[in-house]
Amino acid sequence: xxxxxxxxxxxxxxxxxxxxxxxxxxxxxxxxxxxxxxxxxxxxxxxxxxxxxxxxxxxxxxxxxxxxxxxxxxxxxxxxxxxxxxxxxxxxxxxxxxxxxxxxxxxxxxxxxxxxxxxxxxxxxxxxxxxxxxxxxxxxxxxxxxxxxxxxxxxxxxxxxxxxxxxxxxxxxxxxxxxxxxxxxxxxxxxxxxxxxxxxxxxxxxxxxxxxxxxxxxxxxxxxxxxxxxxxxxxxxxxxxxxxxxxxxxxxxxxxxxxxxxxxxxxxxxxxxxxxxxx
Numbered sequence: 596x597x598x599x600x601x602x603x604x605x606x607x608x609x610x611x612x613x614x615x616x617x618x619x620x621x622x623x624x625x626x627x628x629x630x631x632x633x634x635x636x637x638x639x640x641x642x643x644x645x646x647x648x649x650x651x652x653x654x655x656x657x658x659x660x661x662x663x664x665x666x667x668x669x670x671x672x673x674x675x676x677x678x679x680x681x682x683x684x685x686x687x688x689x690x691x692x693x694x695x696x697x698x699x700x701x702x703x704x705x706x707x708x709x710x711x712x713x714x715x716x717x718x719x720x721x722x723x724x725x726x727x728x729x730x731x732x733x734x735x736x737x738x739x740x741x742x743x744x745x746x747x748x749x750x751x752x753x754x755x756x757x758x759x760x761x762x763x764x765x766x767x768x769x770x771x772x773x774x775x776x777x778x779x780x781x782x783x784x785x786x787x788x789x790x791x792x793x794x795x796x797x798x799x800x801x802x803x804x805x806x807x808x809x810x811x812x813x814x815x816x817x818x819x820x821x822x823x824x825x826x827x828x829x830x831x832x833x834x835x836x837x838x839x840x841x842x843x844x845x846x847x848x849x850x851x852x853x854x855x856x857x858x859x860x861x862x863x864x865x866x867x868x869x870x871x872x873x874x
Contacts, residue, residue, distance in 0.1 A: 610710045612682040617819025619684060621715045624724040626767025626782035626820070628652075632674040632683070633817045634780060635769055636756045637729040642714075643722035650691055650718075657735055657748070662690040662703030667738065670694040678705050683818070684713040691717055728761050728769075760831035764839040770831035779805065779825045779834060782817065785849060790821050793848035795855060795863035802844050805837040813869035824871050 619628040624640075631638050631654040638654045649669075656663060656673035663671050672690050680686050689708030697703050731753035736745070762768040767782035783790055794811070797803040803811045809827035816822065827834075855863060 612680065612685045612708070612710055615682045615684065618682055619714070619818055621720070622684075622718065622724070623720060623722070624726070624766065626784055627724060627726050627761075628674075629782045629818045629820060629822075630761075630767060630769055630780070631726065633822075634771075635728065635759055635761075637732055637734075637759070638726055638761075639729065639734060640724050640726045642724055643719040644691075644717060645719045646717075650694075652724075655732070657732075657752075660702050661705035662694050664694050664697045664699050664701055664703065665738070666700045668699045676705070680707055682713065684715060685711060688712050688714050688717050726761055728759055730758075731756050762831065762835060762838050764835040765842050768834075768838055770834060777827055777829070778812075779809075779827070779838075780822055781825075781838075782820055782822050784820060787816070787821050789849055791863055791866060792855060792859075793845055793851075794823065794866055795859045796848040796851060797844060798862040798866065799856070799859045802841075802848075805834060805841055809837075811866075813871035814866065815870055 619625045619632075622628055627640065631640065631652065635654050640652045642650045642652050644650060651669060651671045653671055653673050655675045656671060659676055660673050661676050661678065662673060665671060670691065672687055672694070674687070676686075678686060685708050686705070689711065690703055690705065691714075692711070693705075694703045732749060733753070736749065758772045760770045762770065762779075765781070767784070768779055769781075770777065770779050785793075794803060798811065805825055806827055806829055808829070809825050812824055812826045814821055814823045
């Protein structure tokens with residue numbers, strides 16, 4: 596290939612969006628966007644478009660699709676997908692743009708979105724983002740005639756869903772049951788360093804538990820935020836009051852700006868070392 600051809604090919608490549616670590620920042624209920632994107636198996640929420648109309652945001656679509664336009668014209672966007680072109684918010688906004696030009700009853704295919712609007716540009720940021728957690732994926736077929744093959748696929752998908760409950764007393768906290776284990780994954784919107792300091796203060800004073808049998812087993816990071824994880828034996832409804840009480844203790848610990856004590860620094864190091872993956 597000659598030099599001119601190489602220059603031409605480079606020029607033809609679509610400009611890429613820069614990587615954004617905290618891609619959902621600025622959206623209402625940022626923590627729920629992250630939860631649905633990363634670990635909630637089956638949930639939906641409605642997002643209003645700045646230009647009018649609505650988009651149904653789904654944790655997962657059939658086949659892991661990027662989006663679809665239902666026969667009634669409703670736009671559905673899937674969060675748990677394989678593609679990532681650097682800025683997830685731009686990727687999802689591109690799906691919305693593609694869907695707006697797609698005939699009803701058809702899937703929306705994903706392509707390199709290039710530079711363009713993000714969700715923060717397309718959505719009405721004053722509108723609520725109310726999450727509904729589902730027991731399975733039956734909502735996929737609402738208002739749609741399904742054949743035997745589709746019903747079989749739906750049954751298989753439903754069998755893979757771990758029971759999940761979104762706590763109502765705090766934001767971004769999701770209880771889940773996996774086999775004989777129960778966990779709470781809580782997406783927190785605070786600066787990582789400040790949150791780790793606060794958790795260390797609470798752990799050193801034995802204030803990091805939710806219930807008598809609970810244990811803060813670690814954390815993971817997702818889209819620029821920290822997600823502490825607890826393990827315990829109780830059902831989700833038994834966590835509502837303890838979670839609200841913990842949030843108050845956490846707020847007090849976050850407001851404490853005194854240097855960490857040796858015991859607290861040791862607790863912080865212990866927390867930092869315990870990154871987990873609970874999916």
